[in-house]
Amino acid sequence: MNLKGKRIGFGLTGSHCTYDAVFPEIERLVLAGAEVLPVVTFTVKSTETRFGKGEDWVQRIEDLTGHKVIDSIVKAEPLGPKIPLDCMVIAPLTGNTMSKFANAMTDSPVLMAAKATLRNGKPVVLGISTNDALGLNGVNLMRLMATKNIYFIPYGQDDPVKKPNSMVARMTALSDTVLHAMEGKQLQPVLVERYKDDN
Numbered sequence: 162m163n164l165k166g167k168r169i170g171f172g173l174t175g176s177h178c179t180y181d182a183v184f185p186e187i188e189r190l191v192l193a194g195a196e197v198l199p200v201v202t203f204t205v206k207s208t209e210t211r212f213g214k215g216e217d218w219v220q221r222i223e224d225l226t227g228h229k230v231i232d233s234i235v236k237a238e239p240l241g242p243k244i245p246l247d248c249m250v251i252a253p254l255t256g257n258t259m260s261k262f263a264n265a266m267t268d269s270p271v272l273m274a275a276k277a278t279l280r281n282g283k284p285v286v287l288g289i290s291t292n293d294a295l296g297l298n299g300v301n302l303m304r305l306m307a308t309k310n311i312y313f314i315p316y317g318q319d320d321p322v323k324k325p326n327s328m329v330a331r332m333t334a335l336s337d338t339v340l341h342a343m344e345g346k347q348l349q350p351v352l353v354e355r356y357k358d359d360n
Contacts, residue, residue, distance in 0.1 A: 162340055165194030167247040169339065170240055170278065172271035173222065175204035176253035176290035179329065180218060183252050183288070186335040187225055193336065197226040198246070200237055202258065202269045237270040241277030248339050249278035252288030252314060252332060256298045259291060263301035279310055284342035288314040288335060294328035302328075306351075312342040317355030331355050 169190055173183070190197050199222045219230050231237050240246055251258070251271055261268065267276050275285050287305065294302050294316075305311050314330040315338070331353055341348040 162344060163193065164190060164336070164340065167195045167343070168198065168245070169195045170198050170200055170246045170249040170274050171222075171226070172200040172202075172249065172251040172254075172274055173205045173218070174202045174251065174253060174255045174258045174269075174271055176255045177218075179253035179290040179332070182332040183335075184221065184225065186252070186332050187222065189336050190339070191226060196228075198228050198231065198240070198244075199223065199226050200231040200240075200271050200274045202271050203232075231270050231274065234267070234270055234273045237273035238277060240274045241280050245281050246274070246278050246283055248284050248286060248343055249275050250286045250288070250335065250339060251275060252286070252330065252335060253290035254287045254330075256289075256291030256293050256301075259287070259289060259305065260298055260301045263304040282310065284310050284312055284339075284345075286312050286314060286335070286338050286342050288330035288332055288338075289316050290329045292324060292327045294326060296326040312338060312347050313351050314338045315348060315351050315353045315355075317353040319355055329355055 267273050278285050315334050316328050316330040319327055319329040338348045
């Protein structure tokens with residue numbers, strides 16, 4: 162299987178420090194021939210951080226994909242019945258959004274797109290970036306790992322000494338994870354020593 166002609170939803174959540182690792186992977190999907198539809202949370206669009214302005218990130222993903230961002234729940238809902246996706250990616254996936262997703266809360270465009278994709282029996286690929294994956298959010302991480310049609314970009318501790326509960330996906334494995342997910346398989350190993358390879 163390849164990505165040519167596949168329609169991939171790509172959801173960005175508010176882990177702004179991870180965008181530099183994610184955007185080259187979005188470009189890789191586009192270059193592989195996928196149609197990438199960008200979806201953003203309200204936080205992404207409206208927040209300015211030391212990593213940049215929300216509006217600049219939105220412009221960048223629109224330029225990269227050739228599509229306007231889906232930035233409301235109303236705009237995201239058709240990704241289920243009318244504009245079905247072959248796969249939905251959420252990367253980076255914050256601990257906040259992970260918690261909501263694991264508990265069936267749909268309060269953002271990204272979560273609506275993910276819900277719509279699962280409703281169609283299609284895969285959702287998650288690239289976590291959260292400081293509490295091995296803390297209070299651990300139960301949510303495991304709940305999602307045990308859920309049908311949800312797949313994870315391999316992840317590991319990014320700073321086990323200073324941030325022992327933090328885990329971040331190895332974003333360079335995003336395309337491979339998507340390809341495996343569309344065949345109903347989890348890319349392995351899913352737990353990796355991220356901090357050794359991806360600093």
